[in-house]
Amino acid sequence: RKEVEQDPGPFNVPEGATVAFNCTYSNSASQSFFWYRQDCRKEPKLLMSVYSSGNEDGRFTAQLNRASQYISLLIRDSKLSDSATYLCVVLPTGTASKLTFGTGTRLQVTL
């Protein structure tokens, strides 16, 4: 089983739609979680950290379920500019520091 798993997509949604991505992780001792966004042929950029209590940033909501070992990202009122690959990132405890990236979920928002 991969350390971090994501549905590669693509998710094709119309503008204005709500879309959700899930990401599962295998190491129950993981301590930090993030969502990064990567545009085509660009470097990944932090979208948001994921906190145990869940957190929201504008149209974006991230949640963590430790019991089931998954994190989620919800995007409301999708914009064309949201089209990108969304990377789930997990930092386990007890290691020197190996941030583990999922392979990403591709989102395409259309008119």
Next chain:
Amino acid sequence: GAGVSQSPSNKVTEKGKDVELRCDPISGHTALYWYRQSLGQGLEFLIYFQGNSAPDKSGLPSDRFSAERTGGSVSTLTIQRTQQEDSAVYLCASSSGRGNTIYFGEGSWLTVV
């Protein structure tokens, strides 16, 4: 600039040649990471530095790959006797500490012909 700086941004090299890729992290960031991403693939961890030491080298794919960091700042990733499968974008990232947000450079795009 204030961000992570990488050079060269693009490199085309012949199979068998050595290449050096450079990373200047954000000033004051103690943690530095190298990742590799092949076209259409996810990020592959290569090595992590805390200061000048590398507590995790587990991702280096072969002994042709090495990296060093000096002065707690600049890092160089060296690939010896390059092979075509080494073609990828090599991404450097830095953070102010373990568990903190990491910031990526724009990458060095390596093509081995």
